[in-house]
Amino acid sequence: MKYSSQMVAKPYFIFALILLAGEIVFGLAMGVQYLYGDFLFPAIPFNVLRMVHTNLLIVLLLFGFMGATYFLIPEESERELWSPMLAKLTFWVFAAAGVATILGYLFVPYATLSASLANSFWPTMGREFLEQPTITKVGIVLVVLSYIFNTTMTVIKGRKTTISVILLTGLFGLAFFFLFAFYVPQNLAMDKFFWWFVVHLWVEGTWELILGALLAFVLIKTTGVDREHIDKWLYLIIAMTLISGLAGTGHHFFYIGTPGYWLWIGSIASAAEPIPFFLMILFAFNMAKNRRIVHDNKIALTWAKGTAVVGFLGAGVWGFFHTLAPVNYYTHGTQLTAAHGHLSFFGAYVMICFTLISYAMPILRGRPHGNGPKSQKVELTSFWMMVIGMIGLTLALTVAGIMQIEMQRLPDAANAMGFMETQAAISTVYMVRLAFGVMVFLGLLTYFYSFFVKEEKAVA
Ligand code: HEM
Ligand code: HEM
Numbered sequence: 001m002k003y004s005s006q007m008v009a010k011p012y013f014i015f016a017l018i019l020l021a022g023e024i025v026f027g028l029a030m031g032v033q034y035l036y037g038d039f040l041f042p043a044i045p046f047n048v049l050r051m052v053h054t055n056l057l058i059v060l061l062l063f064g065f066m067g068a069t070y071f072l073i074p075e076e077s078e079r080e081l082w083s084p085m086l087a088k089l090t091f092w093v094f095a096a097a098g099v100a101t102i103l104g105y106l107f108v109p110y111a112t113l114s115a116s117l118a119n120s121f122w123p124t125m126g127r128e129f130l131e132q133p134t135i136t137k138v139g140i141v142l143v144v145l146s147y148i149f150n151t152t153m154t155v156i157k158g159r160k161t162t163i164s165v166i167l168l169t170g171l172f173g174l175a176f177f178f179l180f181a182f183y184v185p186q187n188l189a190m191d192k193f194f195w196w197f198v199v200h201l202w203v204e205g206t207w208e209l210i211l212g213a214l215l216a217f218v219l220i221k222t223t224g225v226d227r228e229h230i231d232k233w234l235y236l237i238i239a240m241t242l243i244s245g246l247a248g249t250g251h252h253f254f255y256i257g258t259p260g261y262w263l264w265i266g267s268i269a270s271a272a273e274p275i276p277f278f279l280m281i282l283f284a285f286n287m288a289k290n291r292r293i294v295h296d297n298k299i300a301l302t303w304a305k306g307t308a309v310v311g312f313l314g315a316g317v318w319g320f321f322h323t324l325a326p327v328n329y330y331t332h333g334t335q336l337t338a339a340h341g342h343l344s345f346f347g348a349y350v351m352i353c354f355t356l357i358s359y360a361m362p363i364l365r366g367r368p369h370g371n372g373p374k375s376q377k378v379e380l381t382s383f384w385m386m387v388i389g390m391i392g393l394t395l396a397l398t399v400a401g402i403m404q405i406e407m408q409r410l411p412d413a414a415n416a417m418g419f420m421e422t423q424a425a426i427s428t429v430y431m432v433r434l435a436f437g438v439m440v441f442l443g444l445l446t447y448f449y450s451f452f453v454k455e456e457k458a459v460a
């Protein structure tokens with residue numbers, strides 16, 4: 001470790017991994033409820049499991065990004081973090097607020113939670129991914145502001161690199177678009193319209209800048225390729241992200257009560273969205289091919305390449321499936337959407353967190369050359385278990401989606417099956433989904449085990 005303040009990243013990484021385990025357990029519980037509707041009912045109904053599952057995902061990614069930033073920024077800026085104390089403090093504030101919110105979801109009926117936390121005073125609760133009580137949202141804003149302030153001060157006082165500037169731009173964007181979580185118009189079409197300002201402009205805009213910067217950092221470290229080379233790629237990726245992703249928001253404005261021109265804007269702009277994700281694959285594999293050094297931490301580079309590939313599959317390919325308006329007319333809100341949601345979030349954002357953790361954790365644990373070969377082998381096994389598990393889960397949901405569209409969406413009103421009837425007809429496929437979900441969880445446990453593998457002592 002070059003700077004002692006990088007150490008503040010460690011609790012963020014560990015907590016992100018714990019939350020990931022929680023997220024997957026709740027996903028599995030839902031997978032069981034899809035087959036046995038009474039499972040855990042009435043203690044934890046489906047809507048609560050779903051809310052905990054998706055909220056844990058968002059919070060774990062925020063912890064992952066923060067850990068990654070606190071590790072990366074001192075090294076890029078060639079100076080200690082502006083305030084390690086502030087970073088440590090916000091960790092505890094955020095962790096406590098996060099745990100309290102999840103416990104609230106689990107033990108207090110949502111309506112009671114909303115009433116007792118004065119949601120009517122400034123209503124923000126009840127939208128997917130943004131279910132947090134208003135007070136938690138205010139907490140998130142404060143934590144994120146302190147995080148951005150700390151990072152910006154470090155960058156201002158130190159060396160400025162393309163990576164750190166793009167990362168910071170992404171973080172400012174993340175904070176800015178979250179503010180739309182506080183704006184909930186009464187009109188349902190307007191409500192949806194602005195909801196996507198958070199969700200879409202996060203994952204297909206500002207977070208993509210964060211993703212590009214983090215990927216570039218690990219590639220520099222593990223391949224030793226010149227910065228100028230890396231920077232050119234990064235600019236290209238970021239430019240393509242913004243060109244396609246901003247107007248691409250239009251792919252959520254089909255048939256929801258918005259003007260018809262969105263059909264064209266959304267379809268055309270978002271059809272280009274796979275490009276930056278594809279560039280990330282070229283970027284990662286090119287850097288690996290032209291590498292100047294062979295870093296002992298091989299598994300970190302494997303994660304980096306894996307992020308680019310699975311991110312492209314989940315976001316680029318599965319996103320493209322339903323992004324053209326005439327297709328989306330039939331696929332909207334089906335299991336195909338869930339298939340895409342799973343592989344994109346996992347491939348791009350969960351995996352970039354693994355990439356950073358895989359590179360940084362050994363260093364934070366006093367192993368600058370990465371973990372030993374035995375541990376890396378276990379980690380490689382866990383990599384494949386999780387990747388194959390998530391791809392299997394996605395394929396199962398894709399089959400489920402196609403069946404759903406055939407039975408429920410394509411036939412005319414007289415012949416179309418109802419929603420629940422359709423879901424019952426798909427239940428075998430949901431067993432396959434659950435099986436792959438179990439594989440993902442076992443993969444995560446294997447990953448945890450890789451931290452504790454003892455290496456044989458080298459003979460001196
Ligand atoms: C890593 C990047 C991405 C992530 C994390 C992501 C995630 C998601 C999620 C979770 C949803 C479902 C939201 C909901 O209704 O609850 C969604 C919807 C959608 N995504 Fe993505 N996405 C990404 C990139 C893309 C890309 C690049 C495209 C297009 C090429 C795309 C096209 C769509 C479309 C069209 C929908 C709406 C589906 C519907 O109408 O039901 N996404 N995305
Ligand atoms: C790191 C891995 C995972 C990620 C990133 C993830 C992400 C997501 C996302 C983004 C959604 C919302 C989808 C949408 O609105 O379209 C969701 C819902 C869901 N997830 Fe996951 N998930 C993961 C693992 C799992 C696992 C292992 C299972 C269980 C087998 C699972 C089961 C579910 C279920 C049943 C839903 C609700 C879908 C519905 O409303 O019908 N997830 N997950």
Ligand SMILES: [Fe+2]
Pocket residue numbers: 200204248249251252
């Ligand atoms: Fe989108």
